[in-house]
Amino acid sequence: MVFSTADGIMYRLSVAWEHPSPSRKWLINCGELVLDFVKEEVWKRGELILQEKRDKLKMMLESFLRDEYDTKSRERAMRNIKLLERVQELLTSS
Numbered sequence: 001m002v003f004s005t006a007d008g009i010m011y012r013l014s015v016a017w018e019h020p021s022p023s024r025k026w027l028i029n030c031g032e033l034v035l036d037f038v039k040e041e042v043w044k045r046g047e048l049i050l051q052e053k054r055d056k057l058k059m060m061l062e063s064f065l066r067d068e069y070d071t072k073s074r075e076r077a078m079r080n081i082k083l084l085e086r087v088q089e090l091l092t093s094s
Helices: 056-065 073-085 087-092
Strands: 001-006 009-013 025-028 033-036 039-046 047-051
Touching: 033 087, 039 087, 056 073, 073 087
Parallel strands: none
Antiparallel strands: 001 009, 025 033, 033 039, 039 047
């Protein structure tokens, strides 16, 4: 587990093999904002604000195993980046 700061913001980074029940969830601001990359859900203060019914990682792995390149993976990654860029906005809006 790593504890550090970036741009004056403290964070903790741990890897899946350090946890008995791994998940693909980001807890931001002590869980005030939760990004669940398995369920493709965004929760703000306990309220579901965005949900997509698919598992991107599973889709990417299946595509890889079929020796196919998913041309939409770049677009999905860009959507995730844009969502992360909006984290501060999501946390400060009422």
